Amino acid sequence: MTSVPTGKPSLLQSRIGGFPRAFWVLFGGTFVNRLGTMVEPFIGVYLTQARGMSLASAGLVMAVFGIGSLTSQIVAGWLADHLGRRATLAGGMVATAITMIALGYSTSLPAIVAAMAVLGMVVDAYRPASQALVADLIPAHDRPRAFGLLFWAINLGFAVAMIAGGWLAQSGFMWLFWIDAVTSLVFGVLVWRAVPETRPEKTHEAGGFREVLKDRLMVAYVVITLAYTFVYLQAYSTLPLAITGQGLPTTAYGLAIAVNGVLIVVVQPLVGHWLAKRDPSAMLALGMAVVGAGMALMAFVSTTAGYAATVAVWTLGEIFTAGMAGAVVATLAPAHLRGRYNGLFGFAWSAGGLLAPLIGTRLLAIGPGTLWLTVGALGLLGALGQMAIAPAVRRRAAA
Template sequence: MKKLFTNYKATFEGLSKEVWWLSLITLINRAGTMVIPFLSLYLTQSLGFTFSDVGLIMVFFGLGSVAGSKLGGYLADKIGYYKVMAVSLFLTGVLFVLLQFITTLNAFCAAIFILMMVADTFRPAMFVALSSYSKPENKTRSVTLIRLAINLGFSAGPAIGGLIITTMGYQGLFWVDGITCILATVLLIKVLNPKKARVLDEVKVENPVSVYSDKPYWIFLVAMALFGIVFLQYFSTIPLYYKEAHHLSELEIGLLLGANGIIIVFLEMPLVKWLEDSKQTKVSLMLIGGVLVTMSFIVLNMTSWVGILIIGMFFMTIGEMIMFPFSNAYAMERAKKGNQGQYMSWYSISFSVAHVFGHFSGMHLIEKVGFDNTWYIVFGLSLLSGIFLLVLKNKPDSLKVKLT
């Protein structure tokens, strides 16, 4: 047992102090994002919206995310990642508190657009900061540590969120989410002041390559957008599936979603380290991750046994643990060719586009064709994502980005 712990601890060695602080800030922030997994339930059960209404709201959720990701990348290149992260976190906290007072469909669409536009300026700025605070050989593990913090927050968030709903109602979620964002802002100002933080890999490109002329990167972005549509069903239609098809309570849903984060906390860093040592390319590993996430939906149609939900969650979790660290690392390495903010904003936008189409189409499909047929359609989209990754894998230029 001691040797196992020692080996686990060794996977974290060599990461900079700034990366650890950034991870803690992310943990505090994400622990409060318990509103998001329960948003579809809140909108249908507390506000009385239909599935189609929820889908429309999620379109504005995604559009705000697209606008925020684009704006965040632009501002990170112009004024620096630190200012963008600080302002985004603070305003997001304020807006989450105010969101609970919006009750009409049109107003909620507008409010969620503004909230996500402000919130998602943080993401490309955070990726640029992470790249700057990491040595080149530690990029993938630094990304993994950030994801560990995100998922540790997500593992606690839904479980606590389910408890808050049963004791305080849905409004309690908005207060907790807003307060944690503001606390994360305070910590960011205290520990990541540019005058104190060390920059370990500052990339200055004299003649930056425009992201618009980087064809392999666009193939990668299309694959990520399609994968995002598939993955994001776990934040909209899957919670409804748990509730409607298997009659799970909010607390049970929170615990099941929280199990995803717990598995990631204990297994992702060792898994990523082992996969790095395997010398597989990032694209090959992304393909493996995509296959596992696909399987998480297919198994749901195999039986009505409630235990299949745990199996599906396990497949999704392992696939996610492979897909996201290596796709993040691929994007950061590719970004060294041009303006980092621009590159990372488009990486964020690929998932924002998934928000635009994924939630709405998923909600519309379960209303029109039912859950089982929806999962078959999701399977088809996942296959299409895999085809784009295969094309990327076979392009010689994509092999220039080495596995760090």
Template sequence: MLQRLFKAYIGSFSDLRREVWLLAFITFINRAGTMVIPFLSLYLTKNRGFSLEEVGWILTFFGLGSVAGSWLGGKLVDRIGHYKTMAFSLLISGVLFIFLQFPTTFWGICAGIFIVMLVADTFRPAVFVAINAYSKPQNRTRSITLIRLAINLGFSAGPAVGGLIIAGAGYGGLFWVDGITCITAGFLLLKLLHPKKAVENPKEILSIPKSMMKDKPYLVFIGAMILFGFVFLQYFSTIPLYYAEVHFLSEFEIGVLLGLNGFLIFLFEMPLIKYLEAKVRSTLFHVITGSILVAISFMLINLTGWVGILLVGMIFLTLGEMIAFPFSNSFALKRAEGGKQGSYMALYSIAFSIGHIFGHNSGMQMINKFGYALTWNVMILLSLIACGLLVYVMFLVKKESESPVLET
């Protein structure tokens, strides 16, 4: 029985190209060091002494930098290609992460966060386009999942190690680790993954490229992803505060709980995605399922003060994430065919960057004024609205596929 399960698990990774594995390895090295982000709200309140309102505004600049970086990354990908854009992002953001520990004033930290994210998030549309370049069409969703596994495996180790670093060397050590790992990932990219190794998937060349801003299903889909990102990102800003202030967890305990998210994804996401791909369901159906599971995670932690419910809520959140992100990413890449891929994937990245702009700040302000329980109820409502928008996208795509002119 165990042998069959092991073979099935290994089989879920089959047929992925070597270049996709290399891209995943580089992404893992980068993400393993990104341990400042989950502790950012705690760093700003405990180490720098900022209020919740001030932290909310600082995290808004985090989101603004992310939006600007995603937009810039899309432009760079369409002009100079995904390879040069990724190398630029990794090497320069590594240096900037090291310097981010030195600003002490409110506006200095706002400016520092903005600049770091401006450079760091040029990587996001570039890596999406790289996945499309290196993977076979039939393996696109699983290639996306492998990259996500690399991210989450790094994330599972990062917060746990980050908690130990805080205990031993303080928050300053996190910035050094972040910077060094980003620079290391950049050099590995230059050494291992040359752009000539990419095998572009054959696409129909259109005389008039598809206009992203006239792609109504895609724009509605992006609206749904903004709401989903708004809700999901609470787990990396307000939820850690909830763990600390309501359930009195230490930084190390919070790191372990957040790290569980990445560990579960590492174990189960690829087999789950392969299983779901075999089902006769649309990509958007799976995204809706994931959104509902995330809503349930917030509902659960509102039901009881039992500390064990945090673990149950994290499991539901992780299931929702495992399903929603790979299939939403796959849908975006599919819509990008025939258009400018950098611009399409930049808008997909910007959807989650907007979540950073409004999600963190709004979450902080709502908690400060109305408390955690009401804030989590608002997150449940926003998740359901996102599901409604995704159902509408399904209708638009079905209508579009029946058109004699357009084809998805």
């Protein structure tokens, strides 16, 4: 008698198998969108070089963008629950495409400020809807793996965009605006045509942001996330200033931060399956501690190689957190409030994006050691906070 194959999944299937088609559409659209993310990283250069703005004016314009981004997450979270994930995500991407073109052709300061305010509102409006969509589609035990794959797609696409964007900017900044607009539009159309609406049917349960804010566990998690975001985003706000402030060339920052992208693209797929089986809160706490340690080590280096080594340390911490943050939000959020919960979570990241350069530069003015040891301690504090709420998160997951 012939034996029937057991059907044991292959190594590749165990890492990427088992997800519905709608998830892979979201994955592909996210990757395409990140491939075209060229305007944001170069916006300061564009405003000062192409539009002739002073540093002060450019800073004001970027602050307007940041304020728009803060409100964006709250509004988009409400829309994801009220209008649906599909409509919010697709609508946000189409609005982003239109605003990118409007900004590219704006020449006066009022027009640029208005376009940047709208762009801040719409460019990341897809995030709460995307996170809620994954929570709707994927069962709880597989969410860390799903969120980890999206994290990898974002980083791979962004790494390519940074290289291509720097090269294309030499031929004219309008290339950046058009490519960003087209990839945003492609993402929106893909979702609209190929992703079904997953929002749970409305029930008698009332709810809104007031209900989210009554969830003390979620509020504690958002505060911890804000602290971690402040630490993590120093890498993209004060780190280039710290490196050049020590007399190193600007290329030193480029080389050091490139280590981050390379390690994520190479290492994360290798360990993602193993990490997905671990407790999300424990992995988040470990990752926050390692990121904090890597940042603190920057107080003791002064060469390009030294900075690259510290980037490698905190990148490993970032890999530990990959996919875990979204999985915790999905655990805490009732199905009918997933958009709002993710909106509040996204608000913490936007707030961290505003506070990181604002406070970080003042700490750097006191001294590099003050900056890096302070953010290192804050990273450790965030890890301790995550460990403190971990039992309550596990109880919520079990319930």
